[in-house]
Amino acid sequence: MELISQKMRRMAPEMDPLRLGTGWKPEDLEKPQILVESTFGDSHPGSGHLDKLVEAACRGISDAGGHGARYFCTDICDGESQGTDGINYSLASREMIANMIEIHANATPFDGAVYIASCDKGMPANLIGQARVNVPSVVVTGGTMSAGPNLLTLEQLGMYSAKYERGEIDRETLDWAKQNACPSCGACSFIGTASTMQIMAEALGLALPGSALLPATSPDLLECAYRAGRQSVQLALQGMTPSSIVTQDSFENAILVHAAISGSTNALLHLPAIAHEYGIEIDGDTFDRLHRGAKYLLDVRPAGRWPAEFFYYAGGVPAVMEEIRNVLHLDAMTVTGKTLGENLAQLKENGFYERCQKWLDEANRKYGMHISRHDIIRRAEKPLGSDGSVSVLKGNLAPEGCVIKHTACPKEMLHAVLRARPFDSEEECLDAVLHHRVQKGDAVLIRYEGPQGSGMPEMFYTSEAISSDAELGRSIALITDGRFSGASTGPVIGHCSPEAQAGGPIALVEEGDLIEIDVPGRVLAIVGIAGERRSSEEIEEVLAERRRRWAAKPRRYKRGTLRLFAEHAVSPMKGAYLDFNA
Secondary structure, eight states: OOOHHHHHHHHOTTHHHHHHHHTOOGGGGGSOEEEEEEOOSTTSTTTTTHHHHHHHHHHHHHHTTOEEEEEEOOOOOHHHHTTSGGGGGHHHHHHHHHHHHHHHHHHSOOSEEEEEEOSTTHHHHHHHHHHHHOOSEEEEEOOBOOOOGGGOOGGGHHHHHHHHHTTSSOHHHHHHHHHHSOOSSSBOSSSSHHHHHHHHHHHTTOBOTTOTTOBTTOHHHHHHHHHHHHHHHHHHHHTOOGGGTOOHHHHHHHHHHHHHHTOOTTHHHHHHHHHHHTTOOOOHHHHHHHHTTOOBOBOBTTTSSBOTHHHHHTTHHHHHHHHTGGGSOTTOBOTTSSBHHHHHHHHHHTTHHHHHHHHHHHHHHHHTOOOOHHHHBOOTTSOSBSSOSEEEEEETTEEEEEEEEGGGSOGGGSEEEEEEEEESSHHHHHHHHHTTOSOTTEEEEEOSOSTTTTSOOBOHHHHHHHHTSTTGGGTOEEEESSBOOTTOOSSEEEEEESOGGGTOGGGGOOTTOEEEEETTTTEEEEEEETTEEOOHHHHHHHHHHHHHHOOOOOOSOOSHHHHHHHHHBOOGGGTOOBOTTO
């Protein structure tokens, strides 16, 4: 089999001299050529260290007889843009990074690839790009940062900020939290979107077994990057592409792992978008079906007790899979060239869990604790919950669906009827929450924040302001066509579809309407008008009249990336990917 890089050399006589001018040696030109794509950059802690993983992967490629070419397209940080219009670019950036990966890989074809990323949009963007390019490849996840003093982690900062705004803590306490919440490189140390998507990469079979979400400062992570580089060359020589690995079963495995870890609701945006590139249909209903009855096992923040670095100490993705192996497709293929079941057996044989235990022993000494791996990843017979972690609700308020992480929701809000308080932007809503203009029993709606409205930013500050308030956090709900941070907790419902800008029912809600939330019944519905219960027929008549009077708001963005995203993003419940045929 002739490698594609060698065909290109014959077709383009300029190729060799240009490679040599870049620093390649003449003998490198004959080797398998491997694209090493990463989100390295000084953009945030999750990407600032990836150059070290790039170099480790390149060493592995070289030792396996190939040559690695480093390409970079850094990502943005949701945390740094949170609360500003910068967060509107977040979801759109996923599409732009995937587009750049496609350009990098196809403008000068490569025989294989290594994809290295850590964070919220960089990780799913690389998985989308990997699928689209479809050359033999391995994913390396950039790991998680260390916890700060007293096991402080970044998702707690929203709570500190809200308490400061309400005068409950002083400036010195807030500054202490700011200065200690991110003590190292890596993704934020909780099961937010970044950690979730790192885990999803391994669960899909696209990263090496046991490699997802290692501590970013661990030498084990460098070793994983090195081994990924070696494996990329072997896959290139075998011609084993991602599309020959990933199937519907792979995505079902990933979603079952998502249920077990109480993963971010943003996975409902990212996994369908990745699946779309493989010609596989995954939507909210798929998540809801697989989460029903699924064991929720991971006692890691934000829903649990421990920081994310402890995930690896407890055995990582393989330990989770061992607990739920009876529901997994163990014959699913992976980048090792072996099945998932074969990988799990090999990890037991090569001492993987013993190495993890040594790290846990060291953490116990460091933090003065005495916890076992099963305090972090529960046994299947003693789960934290038994109905997954997310639910997809539907009804006349969200005909296409919406999502709630019920493991992070107070039980009082799992079934409630509340008074509607609609706001047309997060800024208006946050101000009302912080200044006590939102009352017990309110259903707070933030609309025109979907992909077509403003790019689908996170409603993180508002959700934190609510969940950190002892009374509001258990007596109101926040409903939006925007989305939430993977760190969000409390009674929050996102991705309400169709969105307001597209004329979805959320645009028609008026002050005082009654909103029913029924998580066990999977319902989100308008059940009353002006504070009075009405029949479903009466409500449809009222909504029809309101729809006749409704008009879409002028587009917020007239040019550039966010106009492109607004015009072509599909529904959040389908993944919010760009569809130029829509």
